[in-house]
Amino acid sequence: MTGQVRTVDGRVAGRRGQATRQKLLDCLSEMLSSSPYRDVKVIDVARKAGTSPATFYQYFPDVEGAVLELAEQMAAEGAGLAGVLEDGSWIGRAGWQTAQNLVDGFLDFWRRNDALLRVVDLGAAEGDKRFARIRAKILNSVTGSLTATITELQSKGRIDKDANPAAVAGALVAMLASVASHQKGFQGVKPAELKPNLALLVHLGVTGKKPTR
Amino acid sequence: MTGQVRTVDGRVAGRRGQATRQKLLDCLSEMLSSSPYRDVKVIDVARKAGTSPATFYQYFPDVEGAVLELAEQMAAEGAGLAGVLEDGSWIGRAGWQTAQNLVDGFLDFWRRNDALLRVVDLGAAEGDKRFARIRAKILNSVTGSLTATITELQSKGRIDKDANPAAVAGALVAMLASVASHQKGFQGVKPAELKPNLALLVHLGVTGKKPTR
DNA sequence: ACTTGTCCTGTCATGCCGTCAGCTTACCGA
DNA sequence: TCGGTAAGCTGACGGCATGACAGGACAAGT
Known part of the structure; x- marks a missing residue:
């Protein structure tokens, strides 16, 4: 390849x-x-x-070209981010655990690759197709999985029929990405305290209801 | 001054x-x-x-210095972003409207200032205190207001006691900011369709329950 | 030892950075 | 009207990064 x-x-x-x-x-x-x-x-x-x-x-x-190379390598690793979701249930107490695992994995990945991810994010936001593709590659594994889950739960009538699963999933993932890259900038909120709250929001967004802990 | x-x-x-x-x-x-x-x-x-x-x-x-100047001007304007929230109720049908207004105002502000906000975001993520301060100035007006609302609703027992209002508000605002700067990168989701879904998530995060439309 | 192809660097033209001295322009009081 | 003074602008320069090339060093096979 x-x-x-x-x-x-x-x-x-x-x-x-x-x-x-x-x-x-x-x-x-x-x-x-x-x-x-x-x-x-x-x-x-x-x-x-x-x-x-x-x-x-x-x-x-040039420098950009080399960064793209680095980003490709990272994207290959990051595609496995959704691994947590493969066998994770969103029902009951297990759902809370799944949400927590997702947040954990995400923040961890981001912390390990923060510098590179900043640049990829910038490139994508500036409209560079190559960076946008790489960013999508990383996020899509998660977004796709979440979209599927939401669609399924929606068919069971638990979630607002008007909600667009892809949009909701994309927004949640964007939230995780953004918070991850500005972790230090959360004044008054300790990193350790941040996680459960993110998990709460993810759970709310995906299942439409508060988690059972 | x-x-x-x-x-x-x-x-x-x-x-x-x-x-x-x-x-x-x-x-x-x-x-x-x-x-x-x-x-x-x-x-x-x-x-x-x-x-x-x-x-x-x-x-x-240098260039950075000039950008900071531009960003200060923008921050002054952006501090009024929370205007929507001042007299907005989060109860019942009005809550749905408030959430929509917030999302609208946010995406609009971001679209008008996308280039500058990208740079501010980058600077803040790279740990530059000056950019971080400006970013906070823009976001804090909204975060602060949301935090207050969540705290209030929490005291009425509607929201999970374990939730940290500041963390939840911060995460929601980060979500809006991130989605706003990658609007074009949402494959398969039209911008018009994005808004109600963001509003849904905001409403869910703030009030803990689905909106009444 | 010789050939071949990989690998690295010295060097060069070009262009941007950041600074300074010095010139021009506007304002103001006499 | 006429200097005087401060504001405003720029040409020019040393310094450094860029990006290209040709040629030398090196390893491996014969």
Whole structure:
């Protein structure tokens, strides 16, 4: 599927080349965590990797191109976010647990990849199709699963007939994503206290009623 | 309170100076809407304003500084976002209306200022205190009002005692902000269809029960 | 040892950044 | 009307990042 790793000028990358490439990606990832996206320069990444800017440009067209590569890797991992939902029930006490698991998994994933996710979010919001696709890939696994659950519960008449399952699911997931990336900015609310409240909202949105704890 | 407008090197700005300054801000605003934040250069803004880069640096320390200025102006306007909530009831049919009004106002404000809000969001997420403060200023008016409402309803026993009003309100507002900035990215859900569903979630989160339409 | 293709870097033209000295313009009091 | 003073603007410059290329270093096979 991925084919061979290629340099910008078309050569196939060998063992050493791939190592250098990966090292550049790792250093870029670090830089993203430590300085504003706008200030991340090719030359800094190259220096950190103990190589030269010219080498960087052999493997990536520019900083954005390299970020996209990192994001793809992350998206592949993040597609498994919905794993929690596969075998999770939304009925009774189990529903509360499922909601909690979802929130936990989400916040955890976000904390591990916050710097990269910020950039992906920005790119997507700016209308860049490539970033939007990656963002969708990450979120869709969860949104899709939630949509299915809501649709099912809706057919049982528990939820407002007028509600659009996809819209509700998308909004809930957006909420999780947004809260996750601004966790520190919640003045007066401790992170530990945030989780159950998010779970409460998710449960409310999905099932239409308060959780049984 | 605001004091006089001053140049970077301490001179007080007169009529002409303020006009130039404002023109630079306007052009910056346009550039933010039309190109990725990362690619907005001082020289482009200056050219667009029919002046030189040196002039730009007379009024702002850098691009970020100018963006902060724009954001402050926006925050002043956005602080009125909660106006809808002041005289809005959350009881019965009126509650549904209030929720809809809130969603409407929010999405509208976001659409009018999307480019700037993206940058503020990024800055805040990256940990920049100045951007975080501005973001809080915009959101707090709404969050605060919602928190009060939830607290009140909670005392009447309608909502889960364990819920933290501030956390729930914050999460709902974050949801609105996030959805607003990714409106185009909601595949398969039309914007018009999005609103009532957001209102539904807000109503559910605030009052704990389905709206009466 | 020689060939071949991968891998890296020195170097260069170009362009943006951020600063300064110095010029022009507007305002004001005499 | 006429300087004087401060505001306002810009050309020009050193510094640094970008992005391209050609050529040298290196590993592997023969």
